[in-house]
Amino acid sequence: GRAMTAQADGAGAWRAVLPASPVVRLFGLSMIEAGRPLQAQGYVAVTPEGSAAQLRAGAGAVVMGAPTREPRILAVDFDRKGGTVVSGAGPPMAAPKLRIDGRERGDVRTDAAGRFSLALNEPLAPGSHELEVGQGAPRDPVRAIVSPAESLTLAPFVAARTETGWRIDWMTPGGGVQTTLLIAPRGPAP
Numbered sequence: 144g145r146a147m148t149a150q151a152d153g154a155g156a157w158r159a160v161l162p163a164s165p166v167v168r169l170f171g172l173s174m175i176e177a178g179r180p181l182q183a184q185g186y187v188a189v190t191p192e193g194s195a196a197q198l199r200a201g202a203g204a205v206v207m208g209a210p211t212r213e214p215r216i217l218a219v220d221f222d223r224k225g226g227t228v229v230s231g232a233g234p235p236m237a238a239p240k241l242r243i244d245g246r247e248r249g250d251v252r253t254d255a256a257g258r259f260s261l262a263l264n265e266p267l268a269p270g271s272h273e274l275e276v277g278q279g280a281p282r283d284p285v286r287a288i289v290s291p292a293e294s295l296t297l298a299p300f301v302a303a304r305t306e307t308g309w310r311i312d313w314m315t316p317g318g319g320v321q322t323t324l325l326i327a328p329r330g331p332a333p
Contacts, residue, residue: 147159147170161189163191164189164191165191166191166302167188167189167190167191167300167302167309167311168188168189169186169187169188169198169299169300169311169313170186170187170188170189171183171186172186172187182316183197184197184199184200185197185198185199185200185315185316186198186313188204188302188309188311188323188325190308190309190325192327194206194207194208194325194327194328195207196217196218196323196325198220198311198313198321198323200315200316200317200319200321201315201319201321202220202228202260202262203218203220203228203229203230203260203261203262204217204218204220204230204323204325205230205258205260206218206230206231206232206325208232211232211233211234211257212234213233213234213277213278213282213283214231214232214233214234214237214239214251214253214259214276214277214278214283215231215232215233215276215283215326216229216230216231216274216275216276216283216285216326217230217231217232217325217326218230218231218323218324218325218326219274219285219287219323219324219326220321220322220323220324221266221267221289221321221322222319222320222321222322223291223292223320224266225266225267225268225269225289226262226263226266227262227263227266227267227289228260228261228262228263229241229251229260229261229263229274229276230258230259230260230261231251231258231259231276232253232257232258232259233251233253233257233259233276233278234253234257235253235254235255235256235257236252236253236254236255237251237252237253237257237278238250238251238252238253238278239251239253239259239276239277239278240276240277240278241261241274241275241276242274242275242276243263243267243272243273243274243275244272244273245273248261248263248264249261249263249264251276267287267289268289269289269290269291270288270289270290271286271287271288271289272286272287272288272289273285273286273287274286274287285307285326286306286307287307287324288305292312292320292321292322293312295312295313295314295320299313299314300312300313300314301313305324307324307326307327308324308325308326308327309324309325309327310322310323310324310325311323311324311325
């Protein structure tokens with residue numbers, strides 16, 4: 144697609160103003176430093192609603208935004224074999240529990256910025272799964288449907304709206320295919 148240019152300020156922050164779009168857009172970020180091109184990890188996905196996430200090959204998406212008062216699942220990434228990473232946000236330095244289909248699947252650790260990413264130790268089978276994260280009793284369930292990625296012969300990604308947000312099937316820089324489910328915000332955290 145089209146190239147855009149942004150200038151970083153003294154703190155290294157930059158900003159790009161995008162026109163509205165009815166579809167998800169993926170952006171590759173790069174810069175030139177000391178004459179060498181540098182490529183950012185993965186891509187930045189921007190939804191029609193204006194939310195953004197860094198899609199990372201073999202890892203969980205990093206959804207942009209502030210931490211929440213209660214732990215929340217913001218993205219679920221999986222590959223064609225069911226290898227899954229669950230990502231989200233919560234209070235900084237918290238240790239909520241993750242449950243999938245009612246079964247505890249691990250302790251999550253949020254970092255100082257309130258983000259977490261947990262790679263599951265066994266694949267998720269194809270089908271519908273209920274994921275919950277929380278301190279004490281997990282809550283705020285998210286339904287994730289694990290299924291093979293769309294064919295990517297005509298484009299490097301395919302995005303579709305789902306009942307829980309957006310599903311993006313995308314080609315990783317290494318040529319693999321990964322699916323990212325971006326979970327739509329559901330109002331303020333309790």
